[in-house]
Amino acid sequence: PKLSSRRDEDRGEWNKLYPPQLPTQIRRLFTVRLITPLISVIALAFAVYIGLTVTNKTATILTFAVGFTIVGLSVGVLTGVAGQLSLGQFAFAAIAGTVAVKVSASTGQFFLGLLAGVVVGAIVSALVGIPALRLRGLALAVSTLAFSFATSAWLLRQEILIGPTASGIRVKPLQISGIDVDFSLPKNYYLFSLVFLVIAFLIAANIRRTGLGRVLRALRDNESAARAFTIAAPYRKLQTFAIAGGIAGLGGVIIANSVTTLTPDYFKGAFSVDVVSQSVLGGLGVLPGPVIGALYSRVPQLVTLNEFIPPLLILLSVIIIVLIPRGLGGLLVRVRNSAAFGLARLQGVDPQAAIRFDEGEIDGEDRRIAVIDVTPLKQNSGRDPFVGIDPQALPPILQVTGAARSFGGIKAVTGVDLAVQPGEILGIIGPNGAGKTTLFEIIAGFTAPDSGSIVFNGRDITKLSPEARAKLGLVRSFQAARLYPTMSVLETVMVAMERTAPTRVTSSLLGLPMADRAKKARAMQYLEVMGLDYLQAKPVGELSTGTRRMVEITCMLALDPQVLLLDEPAGGIAQSEGESLVQLLTGVNRDLGTTLVVVEHDLPLLFRLAQRVVAMELGSVIAEGDPESVRNHPDVVRSYLGADMTAVERSGPFTATVS
Known part of the structure; x- marks a missing residue:
């Protein structure tokens, strides 16, 4: 069947949040692959430079912004990737930060307190995420928001955490054995906090680009199809809540250790709404979205502004969210793509030809259903x-x-x-x-x-x-082969391979490439056998009904069923x-x-x-x-x-x- 565009509603609302990817031929160019790492290194170097030049008062504000950004990265994972709208991330940060401070004070070990805080944040988030097995959308958002305000107004004021007194709890200055640095100076602690921002950023990046990210996007786009592809929805959702809670907990630990006296005011319930709105402003569909949103919202606090400026910034934020669903990060991705096209032209690659190739308009537009000999692919568990x-x-x-x-x-x-x-x-x-x-x-x-x-x-x-x-x-297909609109054809087939090669969370968090490489090579085999390899980079939501049906049948083969x-x-x-x-x-x-x-x-x-x-x-x-x-x-x-x-x-x- 000839390819054709589909209506936006069939492509999935999440498509609106994801900027277009670079064509495969351009993305593989060495100079283009250097763009993102180079921008990241420059941004980090600038953040370090700022820390070396600002006052301690400004450094304290910047440290809070770092903690806020880390919590925002948890929103990017939970909402941007998994599609679970949580308005309780700062509650997990608050509990984790308080636990970390108390454990560090009793043991004298900062890293032990940090580990305890991250683990507690993950556990509490998973427990609160249990309703996500039945709730979604607005209902889930309201339930998590209620938990956030309850944490700020009541839970933190219990003796086991901060306590009922207005004076809060004293935070001991950070000391790390073997490192002769005075972390009581806000500038030093700010530079130290950047290390954890980089760690959280890398974890979020690994989740997005590895098997765990594919599984979560599949559940978000089409849960029924994902379950038919052997993905355990309840387990993966709770897993994601735990991971996001751990990342939010890390942000809470950074914030809690940046002050001399910890009170519930540092973790207001409204902050959970703020961090989500900032992530949306920066762009949920792009990795640096929460970072960009935090910069937009927190940098104005560093300077004295006219009383009319803050309301104007809020109004501008609303306009951006409404008119630019992909956020400020989406605009930056467009700038990056333009730079990539320019580099491609310098190397003799025609961007328009590369785009047409990815859209299936070259070498395959009129291909028909392949009549194949399916025996070359060795099956792992199908009935002989x-x-x-x-x-x-x-x-x-x-x-x-x-x-x-x-x-x-x-x-x-x-x-x-x-x-x-x-x-x-x-x-x-x-x-x-x-x-x-x-x-x-x-x-x-x-x-x-x-x-x-x-x-x-x-x-x-x-x-x-x-x-x-x-x-x-025992595997089934569906009448409407909708599959996963925001995912490419290759990614869709890789999701189907979860039955024979399930994704390991540890491998995804660490970004270990070997398992993904083997799975990708195997998926390409299936696409080549079915004559669909020329569509590997094409988003499923942009395929015609007949072509999607053939992709679905390819997925059925990749599942290696006994009964189909x-x-x-x-x-x-x-x-x-x-x-x-x-x-x-x-x-x-x-x-x-x-x-x-x-x-x-x-x-x-x-x-x-x-x-x-x-x-x-x-x-x-x-x-x-x-x-x-x-x-x-x-x-x-x-x-x-x-x-x-x-x-x-x-x-x-x-x-x-x-x-």
């Missing part, structure tokens, strides 16, 4: 094809017994029994409202049955989650390519031994593909057998044409295709 054994003589690989599901008194599925043999291709047909997709939802675990059971490979999986079923090898549930795989694919799709799916079944269960409205296509067909109507099975017998079954004919057999015979052979 059966040779010399009648699959019908084997126990069913998938057994559905008495499955039923009602919605508000409407019976969507009524007592369905279904047995799928190893290695077969089973087709399921029926008019709209027959219950086909609901049956798929029940089998895949996205909808709990009112009654009945599902057994897979001899194991009862009725109560297992969708991701647990997918890990066992395909919901209308021909949807969005041109009729002229139907035969290629049949050959592709037949090859997957034959060469990889993958059992296919296919729901499809294109009956001629399904009858060519399936070895056995089940027909449904009003939630029940009305016919089952080989394609020819089901095609001519009176109940099936009546279901589609709504007439008795006499009328059907007058109308000629039944070859309807339901759309």
